[in-house]
Amino acid sequence: MSTQRAIFTLILIIFGLWLFQPEDGVSARLYYRVPTEVDHMKEGDIYYISLSDMTEALNIEMDYDPLTFEAVLNSGNNKANFNLFSTYIRLNNSLRNITYPILYKDADFFVPAITTVPVIADLAGITMVWDENELSIRAAELEHNVLDVEFAPKSNGYLCEIILAHPLEYEVLVTEGSWINITLQGGSLKPGYISNRPHSRVIREIRAFQFENSSQISINFRTDINEMHHNLALNPPRIQVSIIDTTFDYSAIDTIFADSEFDPIDVIVIDAGHGGSEDGAIGPKGTREKDIVLDIALRLEKLFEKDDIKVVLTRRDDNTLLLDERANLANGKGGEMFVSIHANWFEDASAKGSQTFFLAAALNDAARATAMLENKSILLNEEGEMADTADELDLILFDLLQTEYLAESQALAREIQTEMIKSLRTRNRGVDQAGFFVLNKVFMPSVLVEVAFISNKHEEALLGKESFRQKAAEGIYAGIKNFIDKYSPDR
Numbered sequence: 128m129s130t131q132r133a134i135f136t137l138i139l140i141i142f143g144l145w146l147f148q149p150e151d152g153v154s155a156r157l158y159y160r161v162p163t164e165v166d167h168m169k170e171g172d173i174y175y176i177s178l179s180d181m182t183e184a185l186n187i188e189m190d191y192d193p194l195t196f197e198a199v200l201n202s203g204n205n206k207a208n209f210n211l212f213s214t215y216i217r218l219n220n221s222l223r224n225i226t227y228p229i230l231y232k233d234a235d236f237f238v239p240a241i242t243t244v245p246v247i248a249d250l251a252g253i254t255m256v257w258d259e260n261e262l263s264i265r266a267a268e269l270e271h272n273v274l275d276v277e278f279a280p281k282s283n284g285y286l287c288e289i290i291l292a293h294p295l296e297y298e299v300l301v302t303e304g305s306w307i308n309i310t311l312q313g314g315s316l317k318p319g320y321i322s323n324r325p326h327s328r329v330i331r332e333i334r335a336f337q338f339e340n341s342s343q344i345s346i347n348f349r350t351d352i353n354e355m356h357h358n359l360a361l362n363p364p365r366i367q368v369s370i371i372d373t374t375f376d377y378s379a380i381d382t383i384f385a386d387s388e389f390d391p392i393d394v395i396v397i398d399a400g401h402g403g404s405e406d407g408a409i410g411p412k413g414t415r416e417k418d419i420v421l422d423i424a425l426r427l428e429k430l431f432e433k434d435d436i437k438v439v440l441t442r443r444d445d446n447t448l449l450l451d452e453r454a455n456l457a458n459g460k461g462g463e464m465f466v467s468i469h470a471n472w473f474e475d476a477s478a479k480g481s482q483t484f485f486l487a488a489a490l491n492d493a494a495r496a497t498a499m500l501e502n503k504s505i506l507l508n509e510e511g512e513m514a515d516t517a518d519e520l521d522l523i524l525f526d527l528l529q530t531e532y533l534a535e536s537q538a539l540a541r542e543i544q545t546e547m548i549k550s551l552r553t554r555n556r557g558v559d560q561a562g563f564f565v566l567n568k569v570f571m572p573s574v575l576v577e578v579a580f581i582s583n584k585h586e587e588a589l590l591g592k593e594s595f596r597q598k599a600a601e602g603i604y605a606g607i608k609n610f611i612d613k614y615s616p617d618r
């Protein structure tokens with residue numbers, strides 16, 4: 128999309144969200160059997176919820192030891208340990224990364240909602256979905272994974288959202304008489320509840336069906352359906368069906384996502400990770416990630432010289448750059464693709480290979496660990512404190528805007544990974560998804576490349592070689608070029 132339109136859409140969305148921001152001091156709400164208030168607070172961008180309110184509402188036993196600052200939760204055969212300031216929760220015998228530290232206020236533990244709600248859900252054996260827009264947690268017994276359906280008018284149409292406990296395969300079919308039918312494979316719902324959900328005068332009727340292996344929601348509109356888009360969004364997992372129709376004549380101020388036709392790519396942003404006071408990861412021989420990745424970024428820039436593509440580097444020397452500065456620069460320069468370059472680190476020194484990430488919720492512990500490592504250093508400010516990284520809308524914005532680039536980001540990651548492996552002949556760790564802060568504020572297809580493991584002796588030595596860094600740059604370059612050829616052929 129054009130930069131102008133991107134900025135315009137962004138302003139509309141910010142304005143819309145500002146209007147719908149929940150008031151301060153209002154409790155979050157937990158919907159489980161009966162609605163319950165849950166105390167919450169905000170730390171930087173992150174919503175925190177009261178652990179004691181949660182355990183009470185969900186009927187989970189909690190023991191608190193003021194000497195060790197540890198809370199132990201018991202539910203059925205499950206047990207979880209919460210330690211103050213820790214970014215991990217022990218659930219039975221596994222460690223769950225919650226990215227942000229557990230905090231203390233008014234003799235209570237506060238936990239980051241977005242990452243802790245799934246852990247508490249697993250502990251309690253129920254499904255729970257945290258919705259940041261509404262400050263609500265929807266909890267249900269495990270038998271239902273299709274939790275709710277919501278409707279919202281937009282200035283250019285109408286948005287229907289089906290809230291899920293976890294992503295499901297689905298199909299959308301428009302049938303005669305302005306019906307939109309969404310079939311959810313493996314879906315389970317309460318038909319009576321869904322069909323009685325409040326809607327608006329645009330919708331005539333909602334029907335819900337439970338079949339043996341699937342469920343279906345059918346929505347009947349009063350007007351013709353000429354243009355319809357759908358996609359699976361995350362945080363909370365939900366299916367969005369948007370009906371584009373400007374004749375609805377709503378005065379709402381936000382728009383449904385812009386169409387995703389792909390404009391030619393003219394500006395690429397290359398981000399050398401870390402820098403300045405932030406060394407990034409350090410190898411056993413003392414090689415610093417920030418130096419290695421800067422060199423690769425500069426080589427990559429050089430490779431693009433022969434192309435008619437503008438390359439913007441977030442840094443070209445040993446500068447300290449905060450996340451905001453990287454993202455603002457990328458967005459401000461009209462970037463249409465964002466590639467962040469890093470070297471990986473792991474405590475087990477035998478870990479090796481190359482990997483490319485795109486932004487989405489981390490699906491496994493290794494991806495979470497990498498995300499956590501990169502996020503930690505990015506979030507630290509010069510004094511080594513957690514930086515207040517941005518305004519409160521970031522996570523919501525990420526949710527709205529980044530879904531638009533998810534498919535492109537994944538495709539870009541795949542192209543880069545393939546070419547990088549061809550060029551470097553390192554172990555192929557594949558493409559994975561994880562929640563990187565540096566990516567979530569960049570409104571363009573964006574990936575994070577982990578060239579090799581600096582914590583591995585052999586790969587540290589490779590990263591120290593000019594020829595290896597050149598090959599890394601060449602691999603990334605070839606991947607980007609393939610992506611452009613496939614997805615932006617008009618260039």
Ligand SMILES: [Zn+2]
Pocket residue numbers: 400401407408416468469470501
């Ligand atoms: Zn890094």
